[in-house]
Amino acid sequence: MTFTWRRVTEADFPMIREWLSEPLVTRWWNHETTPEAVARDFGPSARGEEPNQDWLALLDAEPFGLIQRSVFADYPEYRDPLARITEVPPGAMSLDYFVAAHERRGQGLGVRMIQLMTTKTWADHPGATCVIVPVAAGNRRSWRALEKAGFHRVAEGDLEPDNPVDPPLHVVYRIDRPA
Template sequence: MLAGWLAEPHVRRWWNHETSPEAVQRDFGPTMRGEEPGEDLVVSVGGTPAGLLQRARWHDFPGYVEKIAPIVAIPAGAVTIDYLIGPPELTGRGLGPRILAAAVTGVWQHYPDATAIIVPVCAANRASWRALEKAGFRRVASGDLVPDNPVDPPLHHVHRIDREEPGCHP
């Protein structure tokens, strides 16, 4: 299923992964087996698999923290997410912001000490960063990072959402 999603043009454009069984096993197997920190979760809509959600603590991957440091400081305990909608017929229907809102709730529940979710997105991937904004994230920085797909320029937008403090509501 995941290999099929990664092969879809709308996913392949941004994820740029090999889709052979060996490559999928190499890239996703260690997390699935608990050998690497983080989680790969299947997103379901009405009981039908619809996508992939990855979530992890930034500081479990110090190399990534180092790469983004010139753009934005990552606080201790901060989490990042990555996501895709697999079946092409489910794209363009407003699912992205709904999935992301559910992902935020899941992060707050699963990582009780996390104070922020910070997500860098290739600036060219307008649909992705617009979905983050619709789900309540705000753009906090922009800067150059190595893109997942070498055809893209390096400009990325960094989006963030903070956990609300109890009793503090706008």
């Protein structure tokens, strides 16, 4: 099996809409799925108009997941609340991710996605000092994937949840650039 990456394009929006409608993805991403909402939220990245990067994870050329990568300094509205509960050093980056294809879950692909994007981050961003990922405390699958990918829990604290049904408690994971 061959694992590859491809940047999201506007042609991917119908597929992303489907993925965002999948119950487990909806539970944790809580994203609007209208064509307009997907275009509004993914379009600027797809067109290179904002620093956030959206990537499709492909297995044997078939997309199965999505990962977003960003530099915290580009998004102070996320960095500043996080900095109240843990250090967010210059160069810190973040990931957000999901395995969309339900038939692909439980095979370790989420862990592999996180590992490979972390390695890609070190290569693509020489100034990246670490990757920090806050996760809703109730999203055990997500934080277990981070642990299996080599991240370490560094903090817990209240952050605005992505889904308003969740309490604000988040667990925060970090991996530092290898020496």
